[in-house]
Amino acid sequence: MxxxxxxxxxxxxxxxxxxxxxxxxxxxxxxxxxxxxxxxxxxxxxxxxxxxxxxxxxxxxxxxxxxxxxxxxxxxxxxxxxxxxxxxxxxxxxxxxxxxxxxxxxxxxxxxxxxxxxxxxAWLDAREQRLEAAMAVAEQQADDEERKRIARFRSNALRRTRHFHSEPTHFHFPGLVEREFHPRTLFPWLAELEAETRIIVAELEAVMSAERAELVPYIQYADHLPLQQWRPLNHNADWTAIHLWKNGHKVEANSRHCPRTLELLERLPQPVIPGASPNAMFSLLAPRTQIPPHVGINNGRLVCHLPLVVPAGCWFRVGAERRHWQRGEAFIFDDTIEHEAANPTDQLRIVFICDIWHPDLSTIEREAIAALIAAEDGVSAVGL
Missing domain, CATH: 1.25.40.10 (Tetratricopeptide repeat domain)
Structure with missing residues (x-):
C-alpha cells in the first residue's frame, strides 16, 4: 500500500x-x-x-x-x-x-x-523551596549584598530571571564588572547627594519657572540614523530634559539657577571627556509614557538617578531587576545593560541624572577612554 x-x-x-x-x-x-x-x-x-x-x-x-x-x-x-x-x-x-x-x-x-x-x-515553587533549604546555611551568613546576589543566582538557576550583559552601542571597555544596579557601598557620596534632595528640588523649581530655561526633548538625533531603539521618543516632548551639563558643555541658561547642585556635582567622579561628558540633567517623563528597552553608548561610565518628583507607581527596570523610584533614594546602574522605564500615572515624573566613572577603572584607563572618545568627537549626537 x-x-x-x-x-x-x-x-x-x-x-x-x-x-x-x-x-x-x-x-x-x-x-x-x-x-x-x-x-x-x-x-x-x-x-x-x-x-x-x-x-x-x-x-x-x-x-x-x-x-x-x-x-x-x-x-x-x-x-x-x-x-x-x-x-x-x-x-x-x-x-x-x-x-x-x-x-x-x-x-x-x-x-x-x-x-x-x-x-x-508548582514544580518551580517546590524546586525553589528545595534550593533555599540547601543554601540556607550560606545565606544566613551572608551580608545584604551577598544575599541579594545569592538570591539572583537561585532565581537565574530556576529561569525565573536570566542574566543580562553590558552591550554598549559604541564603546566597550573589557574586563569591567557587569552589574545591573551597583552596590551603594562603592559610592559613599550617595548619602550626601540624597541629603541635599530638598535643595535640589528647590533649584529644579527655580529653573522650571525661569523665563530663559531650556527644556528640550531628551532624545534628539537625525531621523536617518540607525537607532531604532529610540524612534518612538525621538524629538518627542513626552520625555524632556533640563540639562545642567550636556556632552561636556555647561548649559548656562539652566545651570545658573542651580548653584548648590553644581557644587555637589564637582565632588562626584564624573568623566571629563571633550564632546561627551560630564552630563547632568533633570529628566521629565510625561504622564502615561513609557521609555522602551534600550542600552547606552559606553560601559566605562555608570549613571546615577536621584528621584525628585515621583508619583507612586513609576518604575525602572535594568536587566531582570525592576525598582520603583522613591523620592530622595538614589541608585547607580549600568545603562549599557538593557533598561526601560515607565510613568503609568497622571502626573509628571522628574529624576536628577548624572554620569560617573565605572569604579573598576584605573586613572590610566580613564585617561585612555577619554582620549579615544574625544578623538571620535564624543559621539555628541547621542549623549547620555
Whole structure:
C-alpha cells in the first residue's frame, strides 16, 4: 500500500474511532516515511487514546528528534510524563511553555497549556523551596549584598530571571564588572547627594519657572540614523530634559539657577571627556509614557538617578531587576545593560541624572577612554 493510501486509511479509521487499526496503519506509514513529523504526532495521539502511553512517548520522542522545538510535540511529551508521574514532567512543561506560539490557541490546546502552566509553577515553587533549604546555611551568613546576589543566582538557576550583559552601542571597555544596579557601598557620596534632595528640588523649581530655561526633548538625533531603539521618543516632548551639563558643555541658561547642585556635582567622579561628558540633567517623563528597552553608548561610565518628583507607581527596570523610584533614594546602574522605564500615572515624573566613572577603572584607563572618545568627537549626537 502506498504512503498516501496508508494515511488515507488511517484517517478513515480515526474517524470511525478504530484506534487500534489507525495505530497499525500509522506505524506502517512511519516506517515508509521516517522523516515526517506529522505521522509521529498522529501515532502519539492514537497511542495515547488507547492507553499505550509508553508507545505514545516513544512516538513523541521520534517527532522531537526531527523538530526539537515543536510546540505540539513538547506539549504532548509534558502531558505524557505528567500522567506517568515522571519527575521530569515539571521541566518538560517549562520546555513546552518556552515554545508557545503567538496568537490564540485552539480551545483544547489552550486548556492543556493552562494546566501545564499550573503544573510548571508548582514544580518551580517546590524546586525553589528545595534550593533555599540547601543554601540556607550560606545565606544566613551572608551580608545584604551577598544575599541579594545569592538570591539572583537561585532565581537565574530556576529561569525565573536570566542574566543580562553590558552591550554598549559604541564603546566597550573589557574586563569591567557587569552589574545591573551597583552596590551603594562603592559610592559613599550617595548619602550626601540624597541629603541635599530638598535643595535640589528647590533649584529644579527655580529653573522650571525661569523665563530663559531650556527644556528640550531628551532624545534628539537625525531621523536617518540607525537607532531604532529610540524612534518612538525621538524629538518627542513626552520625555524632556533640563540639562545642567550636556556632552561636556555647561548649559548656562539652566545651570545658573542651580548653584548648590553644581557644587555637589564637582565632588562626584564624573568623566571629563571633550564632546561627551560630564552630563547632568533633570529628566521629565510625561504622564502615561513609557521609555522602551534600550542600552547606552559606553560601559566605562555608570549613571546615577536621584528621584525628585515621583508619583507612586513609576518604575525602572535594568536587566531582570525592576525598582520603583522613591523620592530622595538614589541608585547607580549600568545603562549599557538593557533598561526601560515607565510613568503609568497622571502626573509628571522628574529624576536628577548624572554620569560617573565605572569604579573598576584605573586613572590610566580613564585617561585612555577619554582620549579615544574625544578623538571620535564624543559621539555628541547621542549623549547620555
Amino acid at each position: 502506498s504512503l498516501a493510501s496508508l494515511l488515507g486509511e488511517a484517517d478513515r479509521a480515526l474517524a470511525a474511532q478504530d484506534f487500534t487499526r489507525a495505530q497499525k496503519l500509522l506505524r506502517e506509514a512511519a516506517l515508509a516515511q521516517p522523516e515526517d513529523l506529522s505521522i509521529f504526532l498522529k501515532l502519539a495521539g492514537v497511542s495515547r487514546a488507547i492507553g499505550q502511553f509508553g508507545v505514545a512517548l516513544d512516538a513523541v520522542h521520534r517527532a522531537l528528534s526531527l523538530s526539537p522545538l515543536d510546540f505540539t510535540a513538547l506539549l504532548m511529551r509534558a502531558g505524557l510524563l505528567d500522567r506517568a508521574g515522571d519527575p521530569m514532567a515539571g521541566e518538560a512543561w517549562g520546555h513546552a511553555l518556552a515554545q508557545k506560539p503567538d496568537g490564540q490557541l485552539p480551545p483544547q490546546m489552550a486548556a492543556v497549556l493552562a494546566e501545564g502552566e499550573r503544573r510548571h509553577a
